[in-house]
Amino acid sequence: MSQKKFKGISTVTLHTANHENDNFSHTTPIYATSTFTFGSTDEGMERFKSDDKTRIYTRWGNPTFTAAQVTIEALESHGLKNEKGEDLEVKALLHASGQAAMSTLFFSNLSAGDTLLSHYSLYGGSQELMQKVLAEAGIKTILIDVRDLGLLDTTLSENKSIKLIHLETPANPTLQCVDIESICTIAHKHNVKVSVDNTVATPYLQQPFALGADFVFHSATKFLNGHGSALHGVMLGKDLEFMHTKAWKWHVLLGGNSNAFDAYLLIQGMKTLEIRMERHCENTVRVAQFLQNHPAIEHVNFTGFTTHPDYAIAQKQMKKPAPLLSFELKGGIDAGKKFIDALEVCTRAVSLGTVDTLVSHPATMTHYGIPREERIKYGITDGLIRMSVGIENIEDLESDLTQALAKI
Numbered sequence: 001m002s003q004k005k006f007k008g009i010s011t012v013t014l015h016t017a018n019h020e021n022d023n024f025s026h027t028t029p030i031y032a033t034s035t036f037t038f039g040s041t042d043e044g045m046e047r048f049k050s051d052d053k054t055r056i057y058t059r060w061g062n063p064t065f066t067a068a069q070v071t072i073e074a075l076e077s078h079g080l081k082n083e084k085g086e087d088l089e090v091k092a093l094l095h096a097s098g099q100a101a102m103s104t105l106f107f108s109n110l111s112a113g114d115t116l117l118s119h120y121s122l123y124g125g126s127q128e129l130m131q132k133v134l135a136e137a138g139i140k141t142i143l144i145d146v147r148d149l150g151l152l153d154t155t156l157s158e159n160k161s162i163k164l165i166h167l168e169t170p171a172n173p174t175l176q177c178v179d180i181e182s183i184c185t186i187a188h189k190h191n192v193k194v195s196v197d198n199t200v201a202t203p204y205l206q207q208p209f210a211l212g213a214d215f216v217f218h219s220a221t222k223f224l225n226g227h228g229s230a231l232h233g234v235m236l237g238k239d240l241e242f243m244h245t246k247a248w249k250w251h252v253l254l255g256g257n258s259n260a261f262d263a264y265l266l267i268q269g270m271k272t273l274e275i276r277m278e279r280h281c282e283n284t285v286r287v288a289q290f291l292q293n294h295p296a297i298e299h300v301n302f303t304g305f306t307t308h309p310d311y312a313i314a315q316k317q318m319k320k321p322a323p324l325l326s327f328e329l330k331g332g333i334d335a336g337k338k339f340i341d342a343l344e345v346c347t348r349a350v351s352l353g354t355v356d357t358l359v360s361h362p363a364t365m366t367h368y369g370i371p372r373e374e375r376i377k378y379g380i381t382d383g384l385i386r387m388s389v390g391i392e393n394i395e396d397l398e399s400d401l402t403q404a405l406a407k408i
């Protein structure tokens with residue numbers, strides 16, 4: 001589908017997908033079907049021969065998936081050019097979850113004997129996929145602090161089996177940021193590809209393709225959907241040949257496809273991405289400042305604070321500070337538990353990027369599967385609390401935090 005030129009993000013999310021359909025439905029129809037009919041054997045043969053495999057069998061594609069995919073493609077390539085100065089074209093593959101999309105990303109790029117290099121602060125599921133699944137498939141993972149660019153260069157020189165660098169920036173839940181552009185320059189010098197988990201920043205704040213990334217990944221379950229109503233994952237690439245052959249093969253044969261109802265929910269959710277993100281970002285600054293000034297708080301991790309160790313990188317590559325923060329109370333884990341239990345407006349739940357504020361405790365929840373010494377080294381201490389700030393009215397968030405902090 002050729003890309004339409006829109007100036008703003010909201011127009012992209014509202015008008016990129018082709019909504020034309022036989023029954024004039026205004027919203028994208030939910031094509032709840034496993035298979036698609038052929039008028040004749042010749043017609044079936046034509047559809048099999050064509051590059052567009054979306055009207056054959058739903059594991060291969062479905063028009064509802066296509067509407068979600070083209071919108072995400074337009075978001076991640078919005079305003080970007082390729083080396084020839086033409087509009088950048090990228091390809092997205094929608095999956096059943098972030099983990100399914102990440103499996104396609106890793107397995108289409110790595111085989112037994114290859115090595116994956118990543119930063120040591122990662123989403124728990126990503127690290128577990130690397131160390132518990134890839135390891136059994138003969139793919140090694142090296143985790144280093146890739147903010148040390150000298151160490152990155154040496155590691156790449158010394159390990160010729162590294163084929164992919166996977167970055168997550170800002171990282172969930174430590175909010176560490178890594179310099180996508182500098183890392184891509186070093187990686188490409190060594191002929192190594194780079195993928196970026198853009199879940200926390202979203203294309204509203206950060207476009208990894210503009211900074212040299214080869215692949216972009218999203219848990220679309222989070223800010224892209226925005227309402228916590230379904231799971232989805234997306235893998236995008238700018239090597240269209242690779243996406244249509246290697247990535248597509250793993251996607252279709254591992255069977256990690258989405259379903260039409262969830263794809264519909266994603267399409268509906270993305271329509272308000274820009275206005276949600278504006279409010280998420282505005283509220284997060286206010287909450288971060290509130291917590292920072294509160295006497296019960298030891299430390300706040302927020303990419304908008306000049307004291308954040310990666311503040312300069314965050315400023316360089318994101319339009320605004322990310323709408324996610326984590327913090328530690330002076331009273332440690334006990335105070336943290338009392339605080340979380342006393343919340344009345346904020347929701348106690350894992351996940352992030354929903355319209356309501358979510359509060360979780362990584363050490364006992366999302367990062368429970370990572371050994372304690374390791375997670376502490378990465379910055380996930382026992383008392384760390386993570387907050388995904390929603391779009392509630394700020395006065396209600398501040399009074400909820402005030403009353404809960406008074407009870408610790």
Ligand SMILES: *Cc1c(COP(=O)(O)O)cnc(C)c1O
Nearest residue numbers: 097098099123172199219221232
């Ligand atoms: C949630 C999340 C994932 C995994 O996605 P699922 O949709 O839960 O499978 C990967 N990376 C990050 C940063 C996440 O927050």
